[in-house]
Amino acid sequence: MMNGNRREATGLALVAPSFLFLLVFFIIPAVLLFVCSFWLAQAFRLIPTFTFDNYSRALSAGGFYLLTLNALKNGLWTAVISVLLSFPAAYFIVYRTRGNLLFYLILVSWFASYLVRIYAWRTILGSNGLINTTLMQLGLIDQPLEVLLFSPFATILTLVHIMVPFALLLLVSALRDVRKEYIEAARDLGAGGFEVLTRVILPMSYKGVVGAFMFTFVISAGDFVTPQLLGGRDGMTTGILIANQFRTAGNWPFGAAMAFILLATFLMTYFMFVRLLDVLRLAPGRRFHD
Amino acid sequence: MSTSKIVELYGVSKAFGALTVLHDIDLAIQEGEILTLLGPSGCGKTTLMRIIAGFEATTHGRVIIKGANVSNLPPDRRPVNMVFQRYALFPHLDVFDNVAFGLRLKKWPKAKIQEAVQHMLHLVQLGDYGNRWIHELSGGQAQRVALARALVNSPSVLLLDEPLAALDLKIRHHMLAELKRIHRETGTTFIYVTHDQDEATILSDRIVLMNRGRIEQIGTPEDMYAKPRSLFCARFLGETNILSGSVRSSESGVTYVDVGPGTMKVMTNGTALSAGQNVSLAIRPEALRVARKAEFPGGADDHNALEGTVEEVVFMGSRVVYSIRTPIETIKYQETSTMGHAMLTQGDEVRATWRPEAAVLLTH
Numbered sequence: 001m002m003n004g005n006r007r008e009a010t011g012l013a014l015v016a017p018s019f020l021f022l023l024v025f026f027i028i029p030a031v032l033l034f035v036c037s038f039w040l041a042q043a044f045r046l047i048p049t050f051t052f053d054n055y056s057r058a059l060s061a062g063g064f065y066l067l068t069l070n071a072l073k074n075g076l077w078t079a080v081i082s083v084l085l086s087f088p089a090a091y092f093i094v095y096r097t098r099g100n101l102l103f104y105l106i107l108v109s110w111f112a113s114y115l116v117r118i119y120a121w122r123t124i125l126g127s128n129g130l131i132n133t134t135l136m137q138l139g140l141i142d143q144p145l146e147v148l149l150f151s152p153f154a155t156i157l158t159l160v161h162i163m164v165p166f167a168l169l170l171l172v173s174a175l176r177d178v179r180k181e182y183i184e185a186a187r188d189l190g191a192g193g194f195e196v197l198t199r200v201i202l203p204m205s206y207k208g209v210v211g212a213f214m215f216t217f218v219i220s221a222g223d224f225v226t227p228q229l230l231g232g233r234d235g236m237t238t239g240i241l242i243a244n245q246f247r248t249a250g251n252w253p254f255g256a257a258m259a260f261i262l263l264a265t266f267l268m269t270y271f272m273f274v275r276l277l278d279v280l281r282l283a284p285g286r287r288f289h290d
Numbered sequence: 291m292s293t294s295k296i297v298e299l300y301g302v303s304k305a306f307g308a309l310t311v312l313h314d315i316d317l318a319i320q321e322g323e324i325l326t327l328l329g330p331s332g333c334g335k336t337t338l339m340r341i342i343a344g345f346e347a348t349t350h351g352r353v354i355i356k357g358a359n360v361s362n363l364p365p366d367r368r369p370v371n372m373v374f375q376r377y378a379l380f381p382h383l384d385v386f387d388n389v390a391f392g393l394r395l396k397k398w399p400k401a402k403i404q405e406a407v408q409h410m411l412h413l414v415q416l417g418d419y420g421n422r423w424i425h426e427l428s429g430g431q432a433q434r435v436a437l438a439r440a441l442v443n444s445p446s447v448l449l450l451d452e453p454l455a456a457l458d459l460k461i462r463h464h465m466l467a468e469l470k471r472i473h474r475e476t477g478t479t480f481i482y483v484t485h486d487q488d489e490a491t492i493l494s495d496r497i498v499l500m501n502r503g504r505i506e507q508i509g510t511p512e513d514m515y516a517k518p519r520s521l522f523c524a525r526f527l528g529e530t531n532i533l534s535g536s537v538r539s540s541e542s543g544v545t546y547v548d549v550g551p552g553t554m555k556v557m558t559n560g561t562a563l564s565a566g567q568n569v570s571l572a573i574r575p576e577a578l579r580v581a582r583k584a585e586f587p588g589g590a591d592d593h594n595a596l597e598g599t600v601e602e603v604v605f606m607g608s609r610v611v612y613s614i615r616t617p618i619e620t621i622k623y624q625e626t627s628t629m630g631h632a633m634l635t636q637g638d639e640v641r642a643t644w645r646p647e648a649a650v651l652l653t654h
Contacts, residue, residue, distance in 0.1 A: 184345055185378035187365040189392035189443065199391075203382040284382030287421070289390065289404065 037256035044250040054257030071237035075221025078159040082167040090171035125149040150232025167212040174208020296321040302351035324480040326490040329500035371440035372449040386420035392443040410442040524572040531621040550618035575624035577648035
């Protein structure tokens, strides 16, 4: 019994720091914000009450849907492209290389800060940027292409650049669990390359795939810096709108309400993605017989 | 048992970079037999099996299965199935779906799959385990599922890569008997890779003993034990005493060999040996006759005798193994224990003799 108690105590001691951190800096603020989303603000002052006004105001504005659609588009495109780009790279790193050199090279892009990378893309995509000057000098265009910069394209391109290392890291660690033996066993039982992928590798690295997709999706869809700096007028997202409520408009309750609506759409996306993998028979733990 | 060849290997070589792991292997495997690839680690036995399965390409040579050249076919298009050392059962599928994996790829109808999988699970005595997840199985059960998953595809050849290595001793012996039963009931050809000579002798119709990428000897377990053709073979299969010496004379099937304290007589099969040639004599511990010098009966075995002192007595239940120090080598002698009672004791001065037919003369 003594032993069991001590093990429990050790377990608690190990969990406590991260739990306390999350409690103080995430759970309590989130609860406060949730409460706040039912309050009202007048002339920069919070009025405690209980009303669904903020929610109904957001949901009745056509613009809110448009911006949320933009945010979801940014998130989905970034997540899909990041995972599709990272998966073959992760596969190559895990099964075809011995060292980790390639892996580290891709992770090196983390050494550049987030903002530096955004400005780098601004330089590359801008009117006087690398792409436009090259195209003009080649005589392919006479006017700089304005759509390169300040467009959803620029936002997604930059977000993918930022997200690929995260996705890669998650996918590499997931694929490392799929030992080569499993792939050989599938081949031995008659599976071709595509069947090995869909019947063994994807179900076995399911957590990594879901993790990589959701991680890149949530961060990209909620991001308000990249779309603000690169997205242009059409690239406005809910994230920017929410940030503005807190920073300039001073309407915390309205911002909080929109944040929780966005959170709800993220959760829905998660369930839809998981359901999709299930329907595609890519989820583990399913029985295929009676 | 039919005697047609089901797998034929011609001049198979394999090199990984500068390292050649298989040298020019020729081998024919008969339909329905259990053939063991036996050898120490690094001898190339696993590589040879992986070449038959299609996981490794040959550097030179051809692989023929059922008369068709499969050398350039990928594993999924070869009529063989494999049981992996660590089973490699898919953890995201339950037992039934693991076994059904191959049949689903072949697009069998559902009812037929149901029937075949159930039949196979019964064969490996796991009839009620279809709904179990892989992590809920014991080592022995996982082994049976791996067998069922391979056998359900009715392969021309079942490849088994050290399948018992991960099991503990008791289950291992039980599984050997099970493998024999399953082999009997299915009639499938088994190619079995192991480094364990006991597994090989218990299980095999024929053993292919490999060493350093070459085939050292092929034969039935009895043959390999009684007539090893090389020192390596004599040492690898079972315990043996090796006495080195040189040929004194050799004619018409009888050779005399100078071994330290005396000249030994050994029967050879005609091939004349030149005097002075270095040779070894291999004598199995149970082929010796040993008695205390004082009680020695004397007799016809005059030529082949060594005297020595009993140095160690190891009681092993049904048998007793003695180490006897002689002027040239410390030799092992084994006898059946009589009701848990050893005949000789440590320090006894003894005389060991053997019949000329009991020794095997080895030239390398």
